[in-house]
Every structure is written in structure tokens, then in C-alpha cells.
Amino acid sequence: xxxxxxxxxxxxxxxxxxxxxxxxxxxxxxxxxxxxxxxxxxxxxxxxxxxxxxxxxxxxxxxxxxxxxxxxxxxxxxxxxxxxxxxxxxxxxxxxxxxxxxxxxxxxxxxxxxxxxxxxxxxxxxxxxxxxxxxxxxxxxxxxxxxxxxxxxxxxxxxxxxxxxxxxxxxxxxxxxxxxxxxxxxxxxxxxxxxxxxxxxxxxxxxxxxxxxxxxxxxxxxxxxxxxxxxxxxxxxxxxxxxxxxxxxxxxxxxxxxxxxxxxxxxxxxxxxxxxxxxxxxxxxxxxxxxxxxxxxxxxxxxxxxxxxxxxxxxxxxxxxxxxxxxxxxxxxxxxxxxxxxxxxxxxxxxxxxxxxxxxxxxxxxxxxxxxxxxxxxxxxxxxxxxxxxxxxxxxxxxxxxxxxxxxxxxxxxxxxxxxxxxxxxxxxxxxxxxxxxxxxxxxxxxx
Amino acid sequence: xxxxxxxxxxxxxxxxxxxxxxxxxxxxxxxxxxxxxxxxxxxxxxxxxxxxxxxxxxxxxxxxxxxxxxxxxxxxxxxxxxxxxxxxxxxxxxxxxxxxxxxxxxxxxxxxxxxxxxxxxxxxxxxxxxxxxxxxxxxxxxxxxxxxxxxxxxxxxxxxxxxxxxxxxxxxxxxxxxxxxxxxxxxxxxxxxxxxxxxxxxxxxxxxxxxxxxxxxxxxxxxxxxxxxxxxxxxxxxxxxxxxxxxxxxxxxxxxxxxxxxxxxxxxxxxxxxxxxxxxxxxxxxxxxxxxxxxxxxxxxxxx
Numbered sequence: 001x002x003x004x005x006x007x008x009x010x011x012x013x014x015x016x017x018x019x020x021x022x023x024x025x026x027x028x029x030x031x032x033x034x035x036x037x038x039x040x041x042x043x044x045x046x047x048x049x050x051x052x053x054x055x056x057x058x059x060x061x062x063x064x065x066x067x068x069x070x071x072x073x074x075x076x077x078x079x080x081x082x083x084x085x086x087x088x089x090x091x092x093x094x095x096x097x098x099x100x101x102x103x104x105x106x107x108x109x110x111x112x113x114x115x116x117x118x119x120x121x122x123x124x125x126x127x128x129x130x131x132x133x134x135x136x137x138x139x140x141x142x143x144x145x146x147x148x149x150x151x152x153x154x155x156x157x158x159x160x161x162x163x164x165x166x167x168x169x170x171x172x173x174x175x176x177x178x179x180x181x182x183x184x185x186x187x188x189x190x191x192x193x194x195x196x197x198x199x200x201x202x203x204x205x206x207x208x209x210x211x212x213x214x215x216x217x218x219x220x221x222x223x224x225x226x227x228x229x230x231x232x233x234x235x236x237x238x239x240x241x242x243x244x245x246x247x248x249x250x251x252x253x254x255x256x257x258x259x260x261x262x263x264x265x266x267x268x269x270x271x272x273x274x275x276x277x278x279x280x281x282x283x284x285x286x287x288x289x290x291x292x293x294x295x296x297x298x299x300x301x302x303x304x305x306x307x308x309x310x311x312x313x314x315x316x317x318x319x320x321x322x323x324x325x326x327x328x329x330x331x332x333x334x335x336x337x338x339x340x341x342x343x344x345x346x347x348x349x350x351x352x353x354x355x356x357x358x359x360x361x362x363x364x365x366x367x368x369x370x371x372x373x374x375x376x377x378x379x380x381x382x383x384x385x386x387x388x389x390x391x392x393x394x395x396x397x398x399x400x401x402x403x404x405x406x407x408x409x410x411x412x413x414x415x416x417x418x419x420x421x422x423x424x425x426x427x428x429x430x431x432x433x434x435x436x437x438x439x440x441x442x443x444x445x446x447x448x
Numbered sequence: 449x450x451x452x453x454x455x456x457x458x459x460x461x462x463x464x465x466x467x468x469x470x471x472x473x474x475x476x477x478x479x480x481x482x483x484x485x486x487x488x489x490x491x492x493x494x495x496x497x498x499x500x501x502x503x504x505x506x507x508x509x510x511x512x513x514x515x516x517x518x519x520x521x522x523x524x525x526x527x528x529x530x531x532x533x534x535x536x537x538x539x540x541x542x543x544x545x546x547x548x549x550x551x552x553x554x555x556x557x558x559x560x561x562x563x564x565x566x567x568x569x570x571x572x573x574x575x576x577x578x579x580x581x582x583x584x585x586x587x588x589x590x591x592x593x594x595x596x597x598x599x600x601x602x603x604x605x606x607x608x609x610x611x612x613x614x615x616x617x618x619x620x621x622x623x624x625x626x627x628x629x630x631x632x633x634x635x636x637x638x639x640x641x642x643x644x645x646x647x648x649x650x651x652x653x654x655x656x657x658x659x660x661x662x663x664x665x666x667x668x669x670x671x672x673x674x675x676x677x678x679x680x681x682x683x684x685x686x687x688x689x690x691x692x693x694x695x696x697x698x699x700x701x702x703x704x705x706x707x708x709x710x711x712x713x714x715x716x717x718x719x720x721x722x723x724x725x726x727x728x729x730x731x732x733x734x735x736x737x738x739x740x741x742x743x744x745x746x747x748x749x750x751x752x
Contacts, residue, residue, distance in 0.1 A: 020535060023531065024528075024535055026528075027497050027500045027501065028493065028497055028500065028567065028570055029570045031503075031504065032571055032572065033571055033572075034572070035574075035577075041576065041577065041578070041579060042507070043500065043503045043507065043508070147550065195737065197737070197740075198737065201482075201483050201549075202740060205483065205732065206732070206733045208684070209684075209729040209732045210733060213726050213729045213730065213733075216725050216729070217726065220722040220726075348680065352557045355554070355557075356554060359550055359554050363550075404561055404565040405562060405565040405566060407558075407561060408560070408561030408562030408565060409558070411555065411557065412539070412555050412559060412562070415540075415544060415547075415551050415554050415555040416540075416543045416544065416555070419544060419548060
């Protein structure tokens with residue numbers, strides 16, 4: 001393929017994409033339904049929006065088409081050597097852990113106490129919550145091959161367990177954390193039991209139904225959960241009993257520091273980091289145990305599992321329970337971090353986000369899931385910070401509005417570009433002579 | 449008795465809307481075996497498109513004849529929504545058709561998130577109140593009390609009936625319907641016998657979207673209010689209808705839609721309207737657990 005023809009194809013593609021976008025966007029984007037002052041519905045034409053959408057799509061398709069043909073050209077000349085994933089380098093884990101532990105301290109020294117709170121909170125804690133949830137769901141979806149679209153229900157159970165126990169009975173966070181995990185795990189078993197016979201898409205839909213039922217019950221059972229208003233003034237985190245307050249018995253006074261709200265944020269960061277590492281250790285070690293091997297066998301072939309005498313009921317229920325336990329602990333952490341919980345935090349969109357993180361990361365790969373969480377959550381958070389775009393598009397432009405729009409598009413784009421996720425290789429937990437990773441194409445996704 | 453009859457009419461109207469959406473789910477599942485998660489949002493999108501066409505025709509072109517306006521709005525919305533769904537299938541689902549099983553589902557969830565946020569950005573987050581379209585009521589006096597039926601309800605039920613008859617004719621008697629049924633049975637064999645599988649699947653998506661567009665316009669007329677978030681719950685209920693009737697079965701989708709509409713209305717009338725969505729979700733779970741092939745579906749036989 002010569003270069004002019006690549007250019008020609010790209011131009012043709014972009015013109016076609018632009019025309020289709022214009023036709024699609026013509027009624028819905030061009031005419032905005034607005035209420036006029038006398039409360040009547042009128043149409044407001046926005047021809048510039050149509051032009052902008054058309055030009056953006058055309059440019060996007062031009063770039064994609066051109067780069068695709070250029071990559072194809074280069075690959076034709078010289079086949080790329082199979083590269084070893086960076087995650088297999090012995091120093092990788094050490095470097096990753098060190099930088100994770102150093103992150104809040106670097107932020108603190110670089111930006112000062114006031115401004116670093118936002119960064120540690122929005123990037124560090126927010127991403128780590130999703131990393132933990134992703135690793136928890138990875139046990140269910142990635143290892144056992146059971147597609148769960150209602151995972152957020154267990155997150156909600158954990159959050160409400162801590163919220164209710166601490167506000168009604170005054171139990172401390174450190175007691176509620178394992179309790180939340182236990183409650184969520186028992187809900188995992190309760191909800192897992194009826195769906196044992198289901199497979200694939202059907203299982204996904206039933207778990208979605210269960211997730212929605214739990215959310216609707218949280219909204220409607222106002223006597224206990226306070227309905228959609230949620231539960232407020234949940235006790236804040238303490239440093240193993242020492243509160244993070246400005247008073248004499250506070251954390252700062254105890255350790256001879258000047259009081260700053262950043263202490264609590266940093267403590268929360270290390271807490272969720274430890275919880276996430278614990279989750280990864282659990283799922284990493286469980287893979288090498290008989291139960292973990294049974295999960296992966298179940299994912300590959302359920303009928304063969306039964307024929308070999310594996311108790312599939314027990315195997316599936318343990319996967320559900322352990323996955324739910326991780327979500328429950330994350331939920332308790334979420335409640336203590338937010339100080340309030342309401343059902344709006346546990347919508348289907350959250351389940352979809354977590355599932356997307358697991359699938360995009362490459363199911364079963366811990367590093368991949370962590371990367372996907374950082375990209376999807378961190379990327380959408382980052383859009384809030386892009387103030388320079390206001391200079392281009394005018395002051396009324398708010399990039400944060402486009403977060404979920406871009407999130408949805410990214411889900412589709414990554415699925416098309418890399419359907420097996422970012423890290424598309426598996427390292428077996430048991431091997432004959434030498435350990436070598438397997439391409440994900442050879443791993444089944446399970447019909448669980 | 450009067451309450452019962454009243455709720456029966458209300459439930460059937462709602463059920464007709466669910467049934468039309470459910471056909472889109474069941475056709476796509478039957479032909480490519482995927483749960484088209486974005487279908488509920490396509491339905492929501494069509495309601496917005498319909499309202500825009502309606503406003504454009506009445507305010508800018510100043511049309512006054514109600515039947516003419518209605519037919520034009522219906523046709524324009526069906527075509528536009530069909531085009532949308534064609535583009536969605538082309539971009540988001542076709543490249544993944546031979547990928548692993550989860551890929552189209554994730555992609556569809558992405559499309560669903562995209563569509564609802566796109567409409568939110570383009571049209572604003574607030575509810576849009578649609579102007580009264582078909583007004584008028586009929587009072588029927590019975591010995592036990594009155595039953596009120598609005599023209600809207602009669603209109604919705606009649607239109608659904610006409611559409612379903614036309615649709616049934618298309619699937620049973622036309623070459624396109626034969627091609628669809630052939631692709632649902634065995635895509636490779638259908639391709640070997642000279643059927644353009646890609647084209648058939650595209651047309652399936654377009655037809656599903658056109659029916660969803662009719663449902664969207666009916667929803668707008670019936671409730672008089674639309675919102676960008678209205679896709680999810682009706683979408684899941686219509687999916688429940690498709691599952692209840694037996695996914696892959698077209699009469700099953702309609703039957704399931706009517707049943708879900710009736711159950712929801714009676715639940716709200718006799719028990720509590722707070723938990724009516726819980727009822728629908730519970731039916732979904734119970735059907736899938738105890739009767740995965742639904743009322744009219746064929747049982748799924750597992751081969752080793």
C-alpha cells in the first residue's frame with residue numbers, strides 16, 4: 001500500500017463518518033427542547049453544535065484510519081518481536097509498591113497541605129477504591145468465570161452495614177470493617193445460591209436484577225435506611241481510636257504535629273492501599289490453592305469439572321462469597337470516607353464501571369485491572385482539571401460534563417481495539433517444567 | 449370490579465409499550481445471541497427525536513391536522529432511530545461479532561452509557577413536558593361504577609395491534625423474514641445458501657429500533673414527560689418481558705410485555721407503588737432461575 005492511497009482512504013472514511021454523524025445528530029443535537037418563560041416547550045436551534053460534532057468525528061476518523069494504515073504498513077515491513085510484558089520484570093512490583101506508598105508524601109511536599117488533599121483524595125483514594133473493587137470482582141469474573149452485573153449490591157451492603165451499626169449502636173470502624181465483609185459475604189451466598197444453575201448472559205442479567213432490587217429496597221425501606229436521603233453524620237475514621245480533630249486529644253496533638261485535615265486523607269489513603277494489597281494477596285494466593293484451581297477449572301469447562309468430581313456448588317459459592325467480602329470491606333471504607341451514604345452511589349452504572357475495569361484490564365490479570373482502574377477512573381477525574389480547554393471552547397465549556405460520554409465511548413473503543421484487555425496474557429499457577437505465560441486467546445472466558 | 453377493569457386497560461396499554469421494545473431485544477438475541485443492553489436507551493432517544501419532530505412540524509411548519517402530524521412524526525422518528533441503531537451496530541457490535549462472548553455485552557453497556565449522557569448533554573438534564581397530543585376520554589358506566597378510557601389508550605392499543613400484524617406478516621411471509629429466521633438458526637449455513645448475513649443483521653437492528661421508536665412516541669404521548677434517564681428501567685422491564693415470554697420468541701415478547709404491564713399496574717393498584725419495580729425485577733430473576741426458556745421459548749439444550 002503506497003502512501004497517497006492511505007491518505008485517500010483516510011479522507012474517504014472521514015468524509016463518510018462526518019456525513020453519517022451529521023445525519024445522526026441532525027434532529028437530536030441541532031434542536032434543543034427548552035421551556036420558554038411562559039412554560040411552553042420551544043425548539044432552540046444550535047447549528048454550531050452540529051458542525052462541531054461533524055468536524056470532530058471526521059477528524060477523529062481521519063486520524064484513526066491514517067494511523068491504522070500506517071501501522072499496517074510498518075508491520076508489513078518488519079514483524080514486531082514478541083515483547084515481554086513489563087509486569088513480569090522482577091523489579092516491577094517493588095517499584096510499583098514504593099511509588100504507591102510514596103505518592104501522598106510526594107504530593108504533600110510538592111503541593112503543600114491544602115492543595116494536596118484534592119489530589120490524594122480524587123486520584124489516590126478514588127482510584128484505589130476501584131482497584132480494590134476490580135480485584136474483588138476479578139475473583140468472581142476473572143477467575144471463576146461467573147459474570148456478575150450486580151456487584152455494587154455487595155458494596156452497598158458493606159457501606160450500609162457500617163453506616164447503620166456505627167450510627168445506631170456506636171460500633172467503631174475497626175469492628176465494623178470485618179463485620180461489613182462478613183455481611184456482604186453472606187449476602188453473596190444468599191444471592192449466589194439461586195443462580196447456581198444459570199450461565200453466561202442469563203447469570204449477568206439475574207445478578208443485575210438482584211443489584212437493582214437491593215438498591216430499590218434501600219430507597220423504599222425508609223424506616224431503616226432513611227430512603228433516598230441516605231444516612232448522614234456517620235462517624236469519621238480514627239487513628240486506631242485517636243480522632244483526627246484539632247483538639248488536645250486529637251491525632252495532631254498526640255504526635256506533636258500542627259493540625260491539618262490532610263492527615264486524615266493520608267491515613268485514609270494508606271488504609272485503602274493496605275486493603276487493596278490485602279485483596280490482591282488473597283486472590284493471588286488463592287489461585288495457587290485447590291479452591292483457586294477449581295475456580296479456574298470451572299471457568300474453562302464446567303462439565304469437565306463435574307466429571308472430575310469438583311463440587312461446583314461449593315466452588316461457585318466461595319467465589320461469590322469472597323468477591324462479595326472484598327466489596328463489603330470496600331463499602332465500609334467508602335462509608336467512612338464519605339461520612340454519608342445514599343442509594344445514589346450504588347446504581348447500575350457503578351457495577352458497569354467495575355465490570356468494565358475488570359474486562360478492560362484483561363480478566364484474571366491483577367496488574368491489568370489496576371491499570372484499567374487508573375485509566376478509567378483517573379482519566380475521567382482528570383477531565384475535571386483540564387481548564388485550558390476553556391480557553392479554546394469558551395468559558396461556558398465544562399470538560400467534566402463529558403466524563404461519562406467519553407467513558408462510554410472508551411468502553412466501546414477499547415473493546416474493539418483490544419477485546420482481551422490491556423494485559424492479555426495469563427501466568428499459570430501450576431506448570432510442568434517451566435513457567436510461561438499463555439496468550440489470553442487460549443483462555444476461555446467461562447460460561448459460569 | 450370497576451377498579452379491576454380500569455387497571456386492566458391501563459396495564460394493557462403499558463404492556464403494549466413494553467411488548468414493542470421487547471421485540472427488539474428478542475430479535476437481536478435470536479439472531480446474534482447477544483443481550484443488546486443499549487436498546488432501552490435507543491427507545492429513550494427515539495422519544496426525544498419524536499418530540500423534536502413534533503415541535504418542528506407544529507411550530508415551524510404550522511401543520512394543524514393531527515393525523516397527518518402523527519403519521520409524519522412516526523415515520524420520521526422510525527427512520528431516524530433506525531439509522532441510529534444501524535450506526536450503533538456497525539460501529540460497536542459488528543467488529544465484535546466473532547470476538548469472545550463478553551465483548552459485545554461490554555460494548556453495549558458502553559453504548560448505553562454514551563447514549564444517555566449524549567442526550568443529557570444535547571437536551572439538558574431536566575424533564576421535558578410533551579404537549580397534549582391525543583386528548584379526550586370515554587366514560588363507560590357499568591353497574592358497579594365507571595371505567596375511564598382515554599383516546600390515547602385506545603390509540604396505543606390499536607396502533608400496537610396493527611404494527612404487530614404487519615411485523616408478523618414480515619417475519620413469516622417476506623424474503624427478509626425468511627432470511628432472518630435462517631440466520632437465527634444457523635448463520636454459516638445461511639451464508640452458504642446465499643443470504644447476506646451482515647445485511648440481514650443490520651436490517652434486524654433497524655426494524656428493532658423502528659419498533660422501539662413507536663414505543664418511544666407512545667411513551668411520550670402516554671406519560672407526557674420524558675427524561676434522559678428514562679431508558680434504563682423501561683429497558684430492563686422490556687427485557688424482563690422478552691425473557692418471560694421466552695427469549696428468541698416473537699409472540700413470547702408480546703405476551704411477556706402484556707404480562708409485565710398487567711403485573712406492574714395491578715401491583716401498584718393493589719399493593720404499593722413503591723415496590724412495583726422490585727416486582728418486575730423479581731419476576732425477571734424468578735423466571736430465569738426456574739424457567740429459563742420462558743413461556744413460549746424453546747428449551748436450550750446443552751451439548752458437550
